[in-house]
Amino acid sequence: METKAFRIYKFGGTGEMKWETVDVPKPGRGEVLLRHTVVGLNLADTYRRTGLYPMPLPNGMGNEAVGVVEAVGPGVRALKVGDRVGYIGGQTFDAYSKRRVAKVAGLIPLPKYINDRTAAAALLKGITAQYLLRDAYRVKRGDTILVHAAAGGVGLIMCQWAKAIGATVIGTVSTEEKARIAKRNGCHHPIVVKRKGPKFAKKVRELTNGEGVHCVYDSVGKETWEESLASVRLRGSVINFGSASGNPPLTNIAATGPLGSPYIARCALVNYTTSRKETMARADDLFAAIKKGHVKIRVNQRYALKDAAKAHRDIEGRRTTGQTILIP
Numbered sequence: 075m076e077t078k079a080f081r082i083y084k085f086g087g088t089g090e091m092k093w094e095t096v097d098v099p100k101p102g103r104g105e106v107l108l109r110h111t112v113v114g115l116n117l118a119d120t121y122r123r124t125g126l127y128p129m130p131l132p133n134g135m136g137n138e139a140v141g142v143v144e145a146v147g148p149g150v151r152a153l154k155v156g157d158r159v160g161y162i163g164g165q166t167f168d169a170y171s172k173r174r175v176a177k178v179a180g181l182i183p184l185p186k187y188i189n190d191r192t193a194a195a196a197l198l199k200g201i202t203a204q205y206l207l208r209d210a211y212r213v214k215r216g217d218t219i220l221v222h223a224a225a226g227g228v229g230l231i232m233c234q235w236a237k238a239i240g241a242t243v244i245g246t247v248s249t250e251e252k253a254r255i256a257k258r259n260g261c262h263h264p265i266v267v268k269r270k271g272p273k274f275a276k277k278v279r280e281l282t283n284g285e286g287v288h289c290v291y292d293s294v295g296k297e298t299w300e301e302s303l304a305s306v307r308l309r310g311s312v313i314n315f316g317s318a319s320g321n322p323p324l325t326n327i328a329a330t331g332p333l334g335s336p337y338i339a340r341c342a343l344v345n346y347t348t349s350r351k352e353t354m355a356r357a358d359d360l361f362a363a364i365k366k367g368h369v370k371i372r373v374n375q376r377y378a379l380k381d382a383a384k385a386h387r388d389i390e391g392r393r394t395t396g397q398t399i400l401i402p
């Protein structure tokens with residue numbers, strides 16, 4: 075069978091994204107054939123396109139999608155034709171396609187009350203928010219946290235969820251409009267960050283009576299890292315989990331003593347979804363947060379999958395807010 079899919083042969087700009095006709099094999103043992111209904115867009119898709127996050131080439135693109143099972147391979151009992159499933163990694167990078175063969179072990183069955191669009195928008199970003207807020211640093215009622223890119227895909231989910239837990243959320247954004255969006259979604263104190271000069275650490279100190287926050291969640295990296303270290307309270311946590319402005323510099327660990335001995339980590343989804351059991355537990359926690367209304371998924375952008383290059387330019391150009399989906 076043939077399908078349409080994006081392939082890349084060379085790292086680079088969006089011109090390297092090739093929309094091609096490709097063969098889809100029959101599903102093998104432990105695999106199913108999926109027809110994608112909605113694909114999730116993630117900033118990390120652009121890092122893999124440029125090579126910031128290296129991967130072997132040639133390759134497909136994307137690692138988050140939702141679809142319907144169209145055929146099952148030998149030995150598959152957990153799923154049947156017609157079942158709705160989603161995934162976040164655990165597969166090859168072939169989410170930017172109309173159809174694909176996927177390993178059953180990496181698939182997440184979807185509850186009836188989560189529609190395909192919500193699932194594709196929420197799974198990767200929501201499970202990331204879940205492990206960051208529940209594990210990487212466990213946010214408690216009464217904590218104050220700092221979330222960068224607060225109006226973004228992961229950011230809007232984190233703001234809402236942390237507020238529901240009972241934390242005070244300070245967020246950074248680049249525009250007044252994004253500040254309004256973050257505020258409507260649980261961010262108590264949005265800070266509009268200027269491109270040049272001091273950005274947010276002084277304001278964070280003012281908002282926390284000079285103490286600093288319990289945890290900084292930094293997905294911006296290079297441009298924010300030094301001030302993130304200056305925004306944390308005594309023995310707080312500074313977690314980097316993304317590189318929107320480039321990778322953060324390697325910190326001189328001895329220099330962090332005078333900053334209050336913060337706990338520093340670079341967190342990656344793959345290290346918090348190490349088994350099917352762990353991934354499903356996080357997905358169930360996310361689904362429950364959506365069901366209770368603690369987290370509302372904000373699909374603010376939608377593109378045809380074949381226009382994914384435009385979606386890449388918009389997310390890289392900071393023109394998106396909340397979650398973005400691609401329709402095959």
Ligand SMILES: NC(=O)c1ccc[n+]([C@@H]2O[C@H](COP(=O)([O-])OP(=O)(O)OC[C@H]3O[C@@H](n4cnc5c(N)ncnc54)[C@H](OP(=O)(O)O)[C@@H]3O)[C@@H](O)[C@H]2O)c1
Nearest residue numbers: 116117223226227228247248293315316318319342343392
């Ligand atoms: N480690 C993990 O497990 C994991 C998993 C998922 C996502 N992530 C990371 O989480 C972050 C958010 O991902 P997302 O897909 O939801 O994207 P997103 O937040 O919707 O988009 C990225 C945002 O980053 C901000 N930003 C700051 N400096 C930037 C720069 N120089 N260039 C471009 N954007 C810049 C922009 O917001 P402002 O304009 O408001 O600054 C932009 O809207 C990404 O860094 C991603 O890599 C990590």
